[in-house]
Amino acid sequence: MKCTICRGQAALEIRRHNAAFCAPHFLEFFERQVERAVRDQKMFTHENRVLVAVSGGKDSLALWDVLLRLNYRATGLYIHLGIGAYSEESRAKSVAFAQSRGADLIVVDLPQEHGMNVEELARNSGRVSCSACGLSKRYIFNKVAVDQGFDVVATGHNLDDEAAVLMGNLLHWQVEYLVRQAPVLPSTHPRMVRKVKPLYRIAEREAAAYAVLRGIDYIVEECPNSLGARSLLYKEALNMLEAQSPGTKQSLYWGFLEHMRPRLAAVQEGVTLRDCLHCGQPTTGEVCAFCKMTERAAARMRARLVRAQPASSGPPPEETVAAGVPAGDAVDPAAIAGEPIGLPSGPDDRA
Amino acid sequence: MKVILHHPRREMQVEGKRRVADLLRYLNLNPEAVLVIRGDQLLTKDMEVGEEDVVEVRPVVSGGERERRRAP
Ligand code: SF4
Ligand SMILES: [Zn+2]
Ligand SMILES: [Zn+2]
Numbered sequence: 261m262k263c264t265i266c267r268g269q270a271a272l273e274i275r276r277h278n279a280a281f282c283a284p285h286f287l288e289f290f291e292r293q294v295e296r297a298v299r300d301q302k303m304f305t306h307e308n309r310v311l312v313a314v315s316g317g318k319d320s321l322a323l324w325d326v327l328l329r330l331n332y333r334a335t336g337l338y339i340h341l342g343i344g345a346y347s348e349e350s351r352a353k354s355v356a357f358a359q360s361r362g363a364d365l366i367v368v369d370l371p372q373e374h375g376m377n378v379e380e381l382a383r384n385s386g387r388v389s390c391s392a393c394g395l396s397k398r399y400i401f402n403k404v405a406v407d408q409g410f411d412v413v414a415t416g417h418n419l420d421d422e423a424a425v426l427m428g429n430l431l432h433w434q435v436e437y438l439v440r441q442a443p444v445l446p447s448t449h450p451r452m453v454r455k456v457k458p459l460y461r462i463a464e465r466e467a468a469a470y471a472v473l474r475g476i477d478y479i480v481e482e483c484p485n486s487l488g489a490r491s492l493l494y495k496e497a498l499n500m501l502e503a504q505s506p507g508t509k510q511s512l513y514w515g516f517l518e519h520m521r522p523r524l525a526a527v528q529e530g531v532t533l534r535d536c537l538h539c540g541q542p543t544t545g546e547v548c549a550f551c552k553m554t555e556r557a558a559a560r561m562r563a564r565l566v567r568a569q570p571a572s573s574g575p576p577p578e579e580t581v582a583a584g585v586p587a588g589d590a591v592d593p594a595a596i597a598g599e600p601i602g603l604p605s606g607p608d609d610r611a
Numbered sequence: 612m613k614v615i616l617h618h619p620r621r622e623m624q625v626e627g628k629r630r631v632a633d634l635l636r637y638l639n640l641n642p643e644a645v646l647v648i649r650g651d652q653l654l655t656k657d658m659e660v661g662e663e664d665v666v667e668v669r670p671v672v673s674g675g676e677r678e679r680r681r682a683p
Contacts, residue, residue: 261655270655271652318671464672465646467671468671472651472653475651480670481617481618482618482673491674495672496641500641503641
């Protein structure tokens with residue numbers, strides 16, 4: 261197969277564009293697509309400080325790499341979740357990438373800062389792992405961005421991620437998530453940072469190809485908690501359609517942006533956000549979902565420790581306190597800002 | 612040829628030389644969901660891989676967060 265531009269040996273066929281590119285021309289194509297996404301959607305400028313949510317996977321590292329090459333002011337943020345070997349390896353790869361590019365990487369260690377890894381947080385707060393994980397990541401991304409004066413958080417969600425989320429939202433008519441699905445989620449509060457997805461024009465396979473051709477050493481293995489996720493089923497279904505009918509994913513998602521977004525934006529309702537009484541981050545309730553989760557988990561953990569001790573020592577068991585914490589959360593502010601909750605918010609939420 | 616696969620990472624031997632498209636069909640993999648890599652080169656579906664080659668078939672699909680809520 262020949263490169264559509266130079267007739268040299270092609271490295272990647274892009275059937276949805278009826279094209280094939282050699283390595284240099286593919287890299288050029290990729291950069292142009294990202295640049296175009298950033299400009300068309302007015303995501304950020306060269307003056308803005310961009311915080312890139314880095315997971316050590318192909319999408320986030322490819323995104324960070326291309327933003328640096330395009331001379332954007334991009335700093336990485338890696339959240340260490342404490343998910344065994346997966347977390348160790350993904351942190352090592354993120355740190356190595358930052359060093360190789362001479363780029364700044366902020367590392368937040370969840371177990372160190374909140375005393376629990378994702379599994380413990382989930383178990384002690386009565387959530388499933390991905391729920392505790394996603395909530396923590398959204399909270400920490402926003403908090404770090406606001407505290408350190410970043411203008412925008414960029415995540416590595418690609419076309420396939422967005423198409424799969426859209427498909428899930430349509431299959432289950434999750435109207436409130438549909439209304440908020442967009443490549444740019446504007447800031448709705450002074451302490452709620454703007455979120456953008458500069459890879460929404462890039463197919464997942466192209467993001468992986470970019471990483472390989474740039475020699476980026478990313479983590480290929482997946483988080484053990486992702487096995488059997490429904491989003492993977494949707495992706496598989498979409499890829500079956502794509503194989504028979506190239507351009508399906510693009511037509512689904514870009515068509516949604518073109519035809520439905522403007523109509524949905526018109527009906528989008530504003531929500532009033534106020535400050536969390538405990539941490540000051542914006543929330544719809546009195547106490548934000550993250551504080552509720554961590555406080556509930558900490559109370560449970562203390563109760564366990566107390567029970568494990570001889571009866572007369574220590575304060576009375578706090579089980580009642582833990583049980584008194586309502587299980588239902590205030591709406592997660594990040595969700596209001598637009599992250600669909602019923603389905604994956606994507607790989608690079610997957611930090 | 613030696614074929615490196617993932618999830619979990621493993622290796623297998625495949626006899627004879629084949630086109631990439633045929634290799635993927637043989638492995639029952641959707642070409643949309645993988646990259647075929649030889650050394651630092653990406654292979655398109657019409658390229659041939661030979662008996663002596665080592666190729667990696669790398670999945671590109673990721674991001675499977677489990678649903679945060681049970682299905683309605
Ligand atoms: S699959 Fe993603 S969201 Fe779920 S625990 Fe792993 S990293 Fe977190
Ligand atoms: Zn070329
Ligand atoms: Zn709070």
